[in-house]
Amino acid sequence: MACAAPSTREWSSLMHNSKSTLLDIQDLRVSFGGEKEAVRGVNLHVAEGEIAALVGESGSGKSATAMSILRLLPETAKTAGSIGFGNENLLKASQSRLLSVRGGEIGTVFQEPMTALNPALRIGRQLAGAIRGADKIGRKAILARCVALLDAVHIRDPKLKLHQFPHELSGGQRQRVMIAMAIANNPKLLIADEPTTALDVTVQAEILNLIRELRDELGMGVLLITHDLGVVADIADSVNVMHRGEIVEYGSVFDVLEQPRMDYTRHLLENSSTENVRVVARLESAEGAPSSEVMSAAPTTSVLSFKGLSVRYPGMRSSQESVVKSIDFELSAHETLAIVGESGSGKSTLGRAIAGLLPSTFEHAAVEGEGIARSRDLRGALTASFVFQDSASSLNPRLSIGDSILAPRLYSGAPKAELTDDAAAKLLESVGIDPGWITLFPHQLSGGQRQRVSIARAISRPPQLLIADEPTSALDVAVQKRILILLARLQRELRFSCVFITHDLHLVRDFADRVMVMQGGCVQEEGPVDEVLSRPKSEYTQKLLASTLSTDLSGRRVSG
Structure with missing residues (x-):
């Protein structure tokens, strides 16, 4: 006989009694100079080894909540409440303590690695700069640590990648480098802000598997910020649904996604599908048009067609393969x-x-039946x-x-x-x-x-x-x-x-x-x-x- 899923309250108690709470946000409020608060009384918890998802649409306040943890908000921002990390309130921590926490006990992965990485510095130099105490150890030890970090995030040929610039890496490789930098000092907590947005589905799956694997190896907690409920279903243990600056629903991933209690959560789930x-x-x-009409009439007239379409970029060597290789293409009206x-x-x-x-080059091309020579x-x-x-x-x-x-x-x-x-x-x-x-x-x-x-x-x-x-x-x-x-x-x-x-x-x-x-x-x-x-x-x-x-x-x- 299958066991019923625990309620939100029961699950929360089980999670936080079985593992010590790593991050404990209580009544967090954030405003940016106006009367309206961007974050309104948020309570959020992350246990050791837990992947807690913070979900919501743009403008819901989820990034403002995450940036509050490390006090990375603009100077105009006003915060209240408490952010418990270990035995201290980060909102009251000194600047020197914050510098120790940032990149040390708490690592961060941002959405767009191309803007987070310095385009003028090689990967090796940026990775070495993330390692605490690098100035106290020898060059060989730093190199070995950098290679080990890239190897940990499954980047092939890590020694070669250390000498490359960010633009020479793919989007997935750049995100792996960001994760390597974030775990360089064995953090207790990883904040991942939309880490897979705009990545290919295969690369997305690899990055999520990597985060799960590193969580298991390092025992760290993860606060995952995303708008993609498919990502949440794949990797999260708990879910916090945020709307207009408030947490409107909270519970285990099974509780929230299979038995949502709030209309807003149901709205997100309905829109996660592109059916109809x-x-x-x-x-x-x-x-x-009447409902009995077929959604799309069978197209017949050709608008555009190519036979043997190939594309090579100017400056490509003769030994380099074409970017598009002899494709036959047809598009109907x-x-x-x-x-x-x-x-x-x-x-x-x-x-x-x-x-x-x-x-491009082609054997034949036509627009609405008329041949095109060039x-x-x-x-x-x-x-x-x-x-x-x-x-x-x-x-x-x-x-x-x-x-x-x-x-x-x-x-x-x-x-x-x-x-x-x-x-x-x-x-x-x-x-x-x-x-x-x-x-x-x-x-x-x-x-x-x-x-x-x-x-x-x-x-x-x-x-x-x-x-x-x-x-x-x-x-x-x-x-x-x-x-x-x-x-x-x-x-x-x-x-x-x-x-x-x-x-x-x-x-x-x-x-x-x-x-x-x-x-x-x-x-x-x-x-x-x-x-x-x-x-x-x-x-x-x-x-x-x-x-x-x-x-x-x-x-x-x-x-x-």
Whole structure:
């Protein structure tokens, strides 16, 4: 007979009675100069050897809570309450004590290692700088410790990597280096702030396995900050759900994910799935199609086709392989094709090549049946637009929102009647943004709002082809789903074809018609979404599917 899952109160008592509490936050409050508190009376506990997840959408206060632990908030921030670590309150600790704790007893891993690592220093120098007392031991001992740390985080050829710069490493390797720096002094507590966001599914699984393995080896507690409930289901022991500065639900991972008590937790769980994206898009569409209509009419007319498409970057040596290797590509009218693969697979390069933004070679190419002789001729024959992963860097920070979304019309010579504030307001309204925001600038919007503006810019000139390159990978799950629904609705109304580039297979099933799986510049598998995802033929596709996380806990081994 199966045992019933313990209640939140029972589980909390079991966890914290069996292992001593390492971090004990009581009634934490944080404000940034205004009357409204960003963190409101938070109570949070992490036991030795426990992985405690802090979950919430952007702006919920989870990063402010984590940064309070090491007092890394801006000087304008005001804090109250207590942060117990061992036998002391870190909010009252001296600066010298904090310097000892930071990077020593408490290690930190940030979301974006490329910005956390110094681009001008080699990996070895940065890793050596993280080792306490490095100035008191010899050069050989430091080198041996650095090699051992990289080996501990499973980086191949660690001696070579010590001499490389951050930009010479992949995203997963950079994150491993950050973890190596965080554990350099055998910390008691590791704070991991969105450590796998925007990483490939296979790399994400490897990083999570690494954190679990290091937890077991070092016996440290882990505070994992994330918006991804799939990550929580895979690795966490306990879950703290945060909303508007408060912990609204707390308990074991099984308790919270399988028997959520709060509406907000249920909201997060519902939005962690992208099921029915097209159904919702149809209901929201201005066309108001009847429910009996097929979600996507079978595409027939070819919009774009290539035979033997290859891409080489300028300056590549003849001995170097092509980035995209003799691919046959076809996209039909109103069709959504998902291109899936890990970083370096060539999927983004392929997306730029089919739009004519990169020089390419091919045996044959056609746009709507008309032959194309050279890759540069694609730009004149095809109206293509892009939505990029990082909306903050793809929007000009010096242009207002209105000017940004009208820029494609301006540069294509559109008449003045299409360049007015009213025209910009209508575009914003079509993507669910307040039309009065045309005078705002990108930094005044959230990540999801900026991505909606990017989509408005992409449809400013009605495209034949819209290429969405990882448009949701850095967004919260709830925002992620709304962006997919928006893209599906606009495609339905404007009738463009769409190439959706992603590393996340779970986004593909209910959004695309076909899927192309790429590895090393080659197509490993291609076909209808249901066929490829339900009956994959390629071992690589099977590997990607096996690495995709979900909130299903049925197959998880209870760690103990």
